[in-house]
Amino acid sequence: MIRTENLEKHFGKLHVLKGVNTSFSGGEVVSVIGPNGSGKTTLIKSILGMVVADKGKIYFDNKDVANDFSYRHHIGYMPQIGRYPENMKMGQLFSMMKDLRKSSSTLDEELMNEFQLKTMFDKPMRTLSGGTTQKVSAALAFLFNPKVLILDEPTAGLDPLASEILKAKILKAKSEGKLVIVTSHIMSEVEEMADKIMYLFEGNIYFYKTITELKTETGEEKLGKAIAKIMTQQAHA
């Protein structure tokens, strides 16, 4: 569904992505992990077109997305820190997004209802807590029923109940054949949701494997330990 070829990005002298070749297909949850500053967010933002890569190509359904924007109809994005117009009320934000996206697909208001956002529709965005803002971001990402969901640290800042709701929603989206790309630092969560793990390290893909592959290769039961083992093996090699 999404394919990148030789993606390179510099921020000044910093070489953030060093030729990333990868592909993602529908019906799976891919977890992108890696240390801080390894290029996770940059990779995601390049796919979204928020960051323009220096070199390389990105294909969405085998179409080059350079100078194209219509492919974003099929993507729902939940940023790491959602930032919204401060003076706008929550209800206005939702109606504005509906107005701007002109989506023909049926709206998916499930998350909006489960998070009970409608009761807070007349609150200005600047008065919301971090967690509530995250709920808004999540509800917006799923609202237009896109076939690809890109979630940047979705459960950070959410209360346990809300993260359970979100995780259930992610698994449901997967069962509907959608592609979900998630970045996370919480290994137990990755283990719960992900089918595949992409480990980014200093702008390169260190490995990109399914969870079962990882566990059998290392002989570990716990995902966190399996990853730690691979990292130490490669460090010694």
Next chain:
Amino acid sequence: MLKISKYVIYDILRSKVLIAYTLFLFAVSFALFSLETDGAKSMVSLLSIVLIIVPLISVVFTTTYFYNAYEFIELLVAQPLSRNTILLGEFFGVAISMTAAFLIGIGIPVLIYSPNATGGVLLLSGVVLTLSFISIAFFASVAMRDKAKGIGMSLLLWFYFAVIYDAIVLGILFSFSDYPLDKAVIALASLNPIDMARIMVLMKLDISALMGFTGAVYKHFFGSSFGLLYTIAVMLVWIILPLIVSVRIFKKKNL
């Protein structure tokens, strides 16, 4: 694109800064017209407001607005909208609100006290200056990631066009006063939107004493109808060119 402009205008109206600007212009122009019995004299005082204050407020307001709307722009970039649409939508939103503020603030008093061709030209040049300085401010805001640098650059550009440029022109005129400079001077004036606006209004006012060294040379050229067309064309370039450059930079910008 106009949908984005609509939300930009909503947002601007909610901040009340623009309403204060409108009231300020309104009060100043009413005061100038009631203090002077001679309409032409108040017109000249009003002209300096249009030439100095209007561009200043336009750049400062636009730059601050742009950086405050950064979150909104970030949100839009991840949506199925082209970058051109987003930036032009922002531009027209700001342009429509600022032009409206100017036309209400200065337009109404001018229509009441001086409803003639001079008044019309003053309003036209004010609108064009507003638009070109919004365009210049967009360029500065898109080019600079840092808010302080962006506002600094906008102010510097304003200072250059409003103050420094005239000093440079004057310097050139004095040092080369032994040579025929007619054409060079017209070219020099075209490089500054404020100069163009000043010439446009002074031609209508017909007070050569007030035109100073820079102005006197133009009478022949800019007094003609070709001169007027030329002025308008150059001023349009001053709106469109910075905007095109901003769109180009914005297309490659990382958010």
